[in-house]
Amino acid sequence: MSWETVIGLEVHVQLDTRSKLFSGSSTTFGAPPNTQAGVYDLAMPGTLPVLNKEALHMAVKFGLAVDAEIGRRSVFDRKNYFYPDLPKGYQVSQLQFPTVGNGSLQITLDDGTQKVIGITRAHIEEDAGKSLHEDFQGFSGIDLNRAGTALLEIVSEPELRSAREAVAYLKKLHSIIRYLGISDGNMAQGSMRCDANVSVRKLGATEFGTRAEIKNINSFRFVEKAILHEAQRQIDLIEDGGRVIQETRLYDADRDETRSMRSKEVANDYRYFPEPDLLPVVIDEAYIEAVRAELPELPDAKRARFVSQYALSEYDAGVLASSRAMADYFEDVARLCGDAKLSANWVTGDLQALLNKSDLEIEQSPVSAQRLGALIGRIKDQTISSKIAKTVFEAMLGNEHSVDDIIESQGLKQVTDSGAIEKLVDEVIAANPDQVAQYRAGKDKVFAFFIGQAMKASRGKANPEQLNALLLSKLKG
Amino acid sequence: MTRRTVAELSRSLARGEFSSLELTQDYLARIRAHNALYNAYITVTEELALTQAAAADARRARGEHGPLTGIPLAHKDIFCMQDVLTTCGSKMLANFVAPYNATVVERFNAAGAVTLGKTNMDEFAMGSSNETSFFGAVRNPWDPERVPGGSSGGSAAAVAADLCAMATGTDTGGSIRQPAAFCGITGFKPSYGRISRWGMIAFASSLDQAGPICKSAEDAALMMNVMAGPDSRDSTCVETPAPDYMATLNDSLQGLRIGVPKQHLAKGLGAEVEAALQAALKVFESLGATVKEVDLPNNHLSVSAYYVIAPAEASANLSRFDGVRYGYRCASPANLEDMYKRTRSEGFGSEVKRRIMVGTYALSAGYYDAYYIKAQQIRRLIKQDFDKAFQDVDVIIGPTTPHTAFKVGEKNDDPVTMYLEDIYTIGVNLAGLPGISIPAGSAVAPNGRSLPIGIQLVGNIFAEARVLNIAHQFQQHTDWHLQQPEV
Numbered sequence: 001m002s003w004e005t006v007i008g009l010e011v012h013v014q015l016d017t018r019s020k021l022f023s024g025s026s027t028t029f030g031a032p033p034n035t036q037a038g039v040y041d042l043a044m045p046g047t048l049p050v051l052n053k054e055a056l057h058m059a060v061k062f063g064l065a066v067d068a069e070i071g072r073r074s075v076f077d078r079k080n081y082f083y084p085d086l087p088k089g090y091q092v093s094q095l096q097f098p099t100v101g102n103g104s105l106q107i108t109l110d111d112g113t114q115k116v117i118g119i120t121r122a123h124i125e126e127d128a129g130k131s132l133h134e135d136f137q138g139f140s141g142i143d144l145n146r147a148g149t150a151l152l153e154i155v156s157e158p159e160l161r162s163a164r165e166a167v168a169y170l171k172k173l174h175s176i177i178r179y180l181g182i183s184d185g186n187m188a189q190g191s192m193r194c195d196a197n198v199s200v201r202k203l204g205a206t207e208f209g210t211r212a213e214i215k216n217i218n219s220f221r222f223v224e225k226a227i228l229h230e231a232q233r234q235i236d237l238i239e240d241g242g243r244v245i246q247e248t249r250l251y252d253a254d255r256d257e258t259r260s261m262r263s264k265e266v267a268n269d270y271r272y273f274p275e276p277d278l279l280p281v282v283i284d285e286a287y288i289e290a291v292r293a294e295l296p297e298l299p300d301a302k303r304a305r306f307v308s309q310y311a312l313s314e315y316d317a318g319v320l321a322s323s324r325a326m327a328d329y330f331e332d333v334a335r336l337c338g339d340a341k342l343s344a345n346w347v348t349g350d351l352q353a354l355l356n357k358s359d360l361e362i363e364q365s366p367v368s369a370q371r372l373g374a375l376i377g378r379i380k381d382q383t384i385s386s387k388i389a390k391t392v393f394e395a396m397l398g399n400e401h402s403v404d405d406i407i408e409s410q411g412l413k414q415v416t417d418s419g420a421i422e423k424l425v426d427e428v429i430a431a432n433p434d435q436v437a438q439y440r441a442g443k444d445k446v447f448a449f450f451i452g453q454a455m456k457a458s459r460g461k462a463n464p465e466q467l468n469a470l471l472l473s474k475l476k477g
Numbered sequence: 478m479t480r481r482t483v484a485e486l487s488r489s490l491a492r493g494e495f496s497s498l499e500l501t502q503d504y505l506a507r508i509r510a511h512n513a514l515y516n517a518y519i520t521v522t523e524e525l526a527l528t529q530a531a532a533a534d535a536r537r538a539r540g541e542h543g544p545l546t547g548i549p550l551a552h553k554d555i556f557c558m559q560d561v562l563t564t565c566g567s568k569m570l571a572n573f574v575a576p577y578n579a580t581v582v583e584r585f586n587a588a589g590a591v592t593l594g595k596t597n598m599d600e601f602a603m604g605s606s607n608e609t610s611f612f613g614a615v616r617n618p619w620d621p622e623r624v625p626g627g628s629s630g631g632s633a634a635a636v637a638a639d640l641c642a643m644a645t646g647t648d649t650g651g652s653i654r655q656p657a658a659f660c661g662i663t664g665f666k667p668s669y670g671r672i673s674r675w676g677m678i679a680f681a682s683s684l685d686q687a688g689p690i691c692k693s694a695e696d697a698a699l700m701m702n703v704m705a706g707p708d709s710r711d712s713t714c715v716e717t718p719a720p721d722y723m724a725t726l727n728d729s730l731q732g733l734r735i736g737v738p739k740q741h742l743a744k745g746l747g748a749e750v751e752a753a754l755q756a757a758l759k760v761f762e763s764l765g766a767t768v769k770e771v772d773l774p775n776n777h778l779s780v781s782a783y784y785v786i787a788p789a790e791a792s793a794n795l796s797r798f799d800g801v802r803y804g805y806r807c808a809s810p811a812n813l814e815d816m817y818k819r820t821r822s823e824g825f826g827s828e829v830k831r832r833i834m835v836g837t838y839a840l841s842a843g844y845y846d847a848y849y850i851k852a853q854q855i856r857r858l859i860k861q862d863f864d865k866a867f868q869d870v871d872v873i874i875g876p877t878t879p880h881t882a883f884k885v886g887e888k889n890d891d892p893v894t895m896y897l898e899d900i901y902t903i904g905v906n907l908a909g910l911p912g913i914s915i916p917a918g919s920a921v922a923p924n925g926r927s928l929p930i931g932i933q934l935v936g937n938i939f940a941e942a943r944v945l946n947i948a949h950q951f952q953q954h955t956d957w958h959l960q961q962p963e964v
Contacts, residue, residue, distance in 0.1 A: 039577050043797040045565065045678040046557045046579060048711050078793050080840070082817055089796020142801065271840035273849060276682035276790055278712050 002203040005231040006211075007166045007196055008158035011173055012151050013183045014127065014191035015058045021126045021150035022049030022092065029189060037129075037144035043087035048277050051076075055150035056281060058182040059099045059124050060291045062152060065176050065298055066119050068103025073282050076124075076275040081268050084142050085129035093153075095272045098123035099281065100152075105176065106300060107168040108318060117169050118157035127151050152182070158197065158208065163227035167220050170194060171322070174220075175299050179324045187218050194218075196227055199244070200234045209234070210244040214258050217251050226251040230258050302327055310340035319348050325362045329369045336373025339380055346376060350393055366397050374403040388412050388460055416463045418470070421454075424462060425470045428453045439475055450475065480959050483643050483696040487544045490537065497537070497547025500642075501530035501591050504549045508593065508640050511964055515616045515625075517635040519554050520562045521594035529591040536589050544699050546589030551641040553632045554595035555602055556687075557676040558582050565678045566598040566610040566628075569798045569805045569824035579676020580708050581645055581687050588703045593641050597631030600826045601795065602652055602680040604628050605895050606888065609828040614885050617659060618962040620926040623882040626656030632690045633660040638964050643700055646690040649680050650783050651877075651902030653688045654914035658877035658931025661916045663948070663958060664690045665697040668939045669909035670715040673708030679794040681787035682713075684906045693958050694915065694948035698722035701941060715939070725942045726949040730764040733947065736771030736870030741901055747880040753918025753930040754876050760954055761874070761947075771866040771873060775858040779904040780896055782859070785839045785852035786907075792836030798824060831892065860908040867937045872947055876901055877914040877931035881922075901933060911936045915948050916957035929957070 020027055023040040040047040063070050075097040078090040100122035106114050129147035133140050154173065160166045174185045174192060185192040194217045199209035212234070217226050229251075234244050249258040297305070299321045306317035306327075320330045326347070334343040351372065355365060375392055378384050384392060384407060395406045407413055415421060428450055429436055439446040450471050455462060490497060505523055512518050526549065533547035557563050557575035559582075564570045578586070585592070599609040607615040607630025615630040617623040618638035625634040629646030633656035636644050646653040648666035657664025665688045672687045679685060689700035705719035735758065742751065758768050800806035800820030807823050810816035825833070839848035866873060878898060888895045905912040918930040936944035952958050 042802055044557070044576065044803070045563070045570065045573070045797070046575075046674075046676040048675055048713075050710060050712050080793055080796060082796065082799060084799075084801050084813065087797060087802065088793075089799060090793050269842045271792075271837065271842075271845075273789060273793070273840055273845070276713075277679075 003200050003231070003235050004203045004205070005162055005227065006158050006199045006201060006208055007160035007163075007227060008211075009156045009160065009166060009169060010195040010197070011154045011156075011170065012193040012195075013154060013173075013177055013185065015055050015150040015152055016181070016183050016191075017052055017054045017058070017150050019052060019054075020148040021052050021055050021124070023148055025148065027149050029191075031145055033141070033143035033145060035145065037147060041087065041144055041148045043089075049092060049275070051278060051281065052150060055124055056099065057291060058150075058180070059122065059152050060283065060288065061180050061295065062122060062154075062177065062182060063100035063103060064288070064292050064295055065180055066100075066103035066105050068119060068122070069101035070283055070288055071097055071099050071101055071281075072284070073097060073280050074099040074124075075280045076278045077272045078275050080271045083128070083131075084140065085131045085144070085147065087129065087144060087147055091126060091128065092275050092278070093125035094123035097280070099283075105169070105172055107165065107172050109168065110164055112314065115165070117159050117165075120155040120157050122152050122154040125151050125153060158199075163224040163231070166196065166227055167224045170220060170223055172299070175322050179296055179298055187220070190218065194223055196223065196230075198227055198230045198234070200231050200238070210246050212244065212246065212258070213248045214251050215248060215261065218253075222251060222253050225253075225256055226258060229256060233258065296324065310334065310344070312340065312344050316344045316348055320344060323362060329362050329365070332369035333373045333376065336370060337376035337380060339376060342376050342379065343373070346372060350390065354397075367393070371396055371403060378403055378407065382414060382416065382463065383407060384412055384414050385460070385464055387464075388414065391460070412461060414463050415458055415461045416466060418466060421458075421462055421466050421470055424454050424457050425467070425474050428457060429474055436475065447471070447475070480692050480961050481639065481642065482692045483545070483548055483699055484693065486548055486642055487699070490547050497530040497533040497591060498527065500547065501526050501549050501593070504593055504641060507638075507964075511638055511640060514621060515618060515634045515638055515640070516613050517596055517615055517631045517638065517640055518551065518594045519564055519566070519597050519612045519631070522561060522592055523594075525561070526591050526593050529586075529589075533589045533591060543588050543703075545585070545703055548590050549593050549642050550585055550590045551593050551596045551632060551635050551644040552582060552585075553598055553629050553644065553646050555598060555647050555678045556582050556595075556645060557678070558592070558595065561595065563595065563678070564612070565602070566600040566612060567825065567829070568611040571611060571805065573804050575676075577676065580673035580710065581704055582676065584703050585645075590703070596629070596635050596644060599628035599630065599652075600829050601678070601791070602628040602647060602649055602685075603791070603828050603832055605651065605655055605898055606883070606885075607631065607656070608885065608889060609826055611826060616885070617882050618964060619661060619928055620882070620922055620924065622924070623884050623922075623928070624659065626659035626878075626882065628652040628656075629664070629690060630656050633657055633662060633664065636660070636662050636690050636692060637962060639961065643689065643691040643696055645687060645704075647677060647680075647685055647687050648902075648906065649684045649686075649787060650906050651899045653690055654877050654902050654912055654931070654933060655899065657690060657914040658916075658929065658933075659882035661919070661929025661931075661957070661960060661962070662690065663693055663697055663913065663915050664688065665694075665701070665913040665941075665945070666905070666911065667701065667705060667941050668911045669906075670713055671719065671911070671939065671941060672704045673706075673711040673714045675708055675710040679790075681790040682794060683790060684783075684787060686906070694913065694945050694952055695723075695726060697913065698726055698945045698949070701945070705941070717939075720942050722942050722945050725946050728946045730761065730766050730947060730950050733761070733764075733766035733872065734870040735761055735766050735768045736866050736873045737768060738773045738776065738866075738873060738875050739770045740773050740776045741875035745879050745897075745900070746876060749881070749918070749920040750876045750879060750930050754874070754932050757917040757932050757951065757955075758874065760951060764950055764954065769870065771870055773859075773862045773866065773904065775855060775862050776900070776904050778855045779859055779907055780900055782852040782855035783899075783903045783907060784835065784896060785848045786856065788832040788836030789839045789849055789852075790836070792833045792840065795825075795829070795833055800824070828892070856907045859904050863904075863908045863910060863935075871936075872944065873935040875933055875935075877933040878902075881920050881928035881930060905933075905935050910938055911941045911944050913944050913948050915951060916960070917951075917955070918957060919960070929960075
């Protein structure tokens with residue numbers, strides 16, 4: 001029997017505001033425990049929240065980037081529950097009137113087609129602190145540095161149909177928030193967190209199955225694995241005559257499995273009600289238009305422009321546009337060397353491989369756009385061959401020597417002197433009479449052997465086109 | 478004995494009749510002599526008071542003083558005061574030393590007022606008799622067998638017994654006005670949003686408002702000039718600057734249109750209170766005012782709506798008292814749940830627990846619409862009734878309470894009867910309006926003691942200056958506010 005997986009994602013994005021959502025405390029990551037918790041964050045009696053306008057601005061920016069309705073009057077609510085890392089005993093969130101309403105974003109499927117995924121809403125809320133259960137001899141430690149940090153919870157429609165689609169959606173979201181500069185989206189550090197609502201149903205069914213919510217998925221790879229695992233668990237369960245129960249499950253990356261956390265059927269009653277310490281947030285048209293004017297070129301528009309302006313393939317354009325930093329890097333390189341296609345090949349090829357190998361982001365690239373542009377420039381003006389360029393590229397790592405200095409000092413300059421090449425060709429022909437005979441007897445493949453020998457003799461520096469032409473004419477004799 | 482008002486003390490200080498230090502020492506001596514009987518103070522900050530008094534005298538000598546510089550003051554123990562015990566009348570905070578100052582405290586400090594201490598109150602401001610305090614009941618200076626009212630009962634008793642020149646209070650459903658009426662003094666609740674709530678321990682956030690408890694409307698104006706005004710730390714505090722409340726105190730009442738709610742003169746109002754109200758209306762008429770009846774058709778629903786909204790907000794506001802970070806924590810908890818349960822069971826008194834349960838119930842899934850939403854709808858109707866009334870009148874005058882102060886212990890077994898005593902004050906909080914209670918008569922108790930009667934003047938939203946003006950003009954032509962109990 002064929003099954004279909006139905007997925008909706010709830011993504012918490014930590015907004016990159018300088019201070020917390022409702023207090024002036026700093027939000028820097030990694031400070032010593034409880035050093036970034038002021039009287040409001042500690043829920044001292046008598047303290048009151050004041051909305052951070054930067055957080056609101058970022059939320060609206062996100063809303064406009066995904067073509068969402070912006071709530072003209074958004075309302076904060078209290079979500080009540082007891083937990084030691086929730087100092088007030090309630091979380092301030094938005095239930096009925098979120099700042100960002102219905103929107104959508106486009107993802108690229110594996111076959112290259114586009115699919116639009118609905119965004120139900122995105123609401124602003126405060127983060128909780130952290131409970132630390134180790135190192136306290138039977139006690140728990142509480143760190144409230146994170147308590148009160150601004151989050152944007154982005155809720156998708158249940159329109160994702162596979163783990164791969166879910167990853168594509170998440171990556172697209174990641175790309176957009178980074179483009180907007182509203183979060184670093186670092187999943188490992190928790191500045192982007194994903195909960196997945198997963199259910200299965202028989203292919204063609206119109207009703208949704210019972211869903212399980214999977215929490216604690218902290219990388220793109222784990223999103224895929226967790227969903228695949230959970231969908232299979234549900235399918236196995238149903239095929240064995242069982243029934244999926246609505247519950248929260250925790251993904252354990254070490255064991256690659258999900259396990260039950262608590263049943264939502266006996267879920268907390270959060271007793272939401274409007275937060276009386278804050279006034280409703282009223283947003284007017286002028287504010288929205290001012291934010292809209294600040295929006296950068298977004299990934300989809302950039303990809304389309306790369307295709308039309310630089311004649312890149314959809315694929316290359318998509319890869320380059322997926323990150324604003326990558327796209328900017330590429331455009332810098334292309335402008336410097338004047339060859340967009342070659343630049344795209346280098347950025348998505350050798351440079352990307354290098355970054356992957358060293359687990360670096362483009363912002364941390366050991367080779368600046370200026371230097372890569374200079375390198376490609378030397379390929380274009382035939383100072384070096386593409387092959388030698390790879391050697392130069394390797395030689396550029398770990399130092400700031402200029403491309404030209406490296407070519408010069410390592411003697412990598414391409415040989416274009418036809419006299420010198422001719423001499424090489426003559427020597428190779430003279431040294432290999434048997435292969436010459438084979439070639440002349442019609443064995444064309446031997447030609448590659450001569451190219452190899454001649455290149456070797458030139459230590460790779462012979463201009464390949466010239467070498468090719470000379471060998472051809474000499475061999476034909 | 479005639480009362481020492483802030484206005485008079487301020488003039489005496491200015492004339493050099495005595496120093497702030499001498500005045501402060503006099504008040505501290507009175508507290509030492511009489512607080513044991515009235516239990517008005519939870520904490521007396523003697524050392525701080527003497528230091529502040531000396532500083533106030535120095536400031537006055539330099540000519541850098543305002544009207545309240547050197548005037549001894551008491552703060553309701555609901556206001557956080559840095560490095561001072563701030564208990565909110567609860568065992569839960571019996572050990573809590575606040576790490577910061579409330580805006581109200583900050584502003585009185587900046588004005589050079591002298592803080593004598595923190596006054597007793599109903600636990601977390603939940604009560605109308607000051608009997609729910611963990612620190613014991615407060616006694617009414619007019620008759621120590623009787624309650625001073627609540628929740629700002631300690632502040633009211635301290636002002637009435639002249640254990641301070643002036644005091645701060647807070648009012649969520651009548652907690653300034655009702656004790657002012659019971660203690661024969663002046664208590665003013667400004668419009669919601671007129672005074673910052675920063676540092677004021679929350680009971681019901683959408684209703685709580687700080688205000689002056691003092692001996693005259695003029696004193697209230699002097700205090701308002703310090704307390705009122707925008708504060709960026711409270712989002713619900715209005716941004717428009719406060720006017721000078723002294724400037725309009727002497728405006729004429731000629732042509733003033735007074736409305737008397739017909740609902741307030743109906744069944745349930747004590748005869749002595751009604752007589753005092755009628756006599757007061759005659760005084761206003763003699764000053765050029767006209768009196769007409771107004772209709773507040775939904776006022777009878779105010780107590781019910783209030784006892785949904787206030788407990789609902791309180792149930793969340795009091796969640797932070799969990800034993801984790803400060804305040805009371807039960808001994809040797811077995812686990813997290815045990816810690817929560819026992820900390821809160823042992824740390825809160827029964828009235829607070831009752832309201833947390835009521836509020837939690839009202840917000841629960843399946844009941845929210847029937848209780849919380851319905852109560853908010855009633856709140857809007859009550860506000861609309863007032864809006865309509867203020868199209869025809871400038872001020873609404875009625876009784877503050879149906880009766881004079883009751884005896885300690887008299888209403889303890891019947892919370893609902895106690896709640897109903899707030900029928901005239903609660904609607905004013907629900908509508909967010911300014912209301913003042915001023916003394917306007919007295920009744921004689923069976924033991925021969927005289928018991929004060931208060932009337933309430935309610936103004937339109939942010940019409941604080943007008944309300945104070947009307948109350949001041951009344952006090953210029955009567956002397957109820959100057960009567961002092963034998964201490």
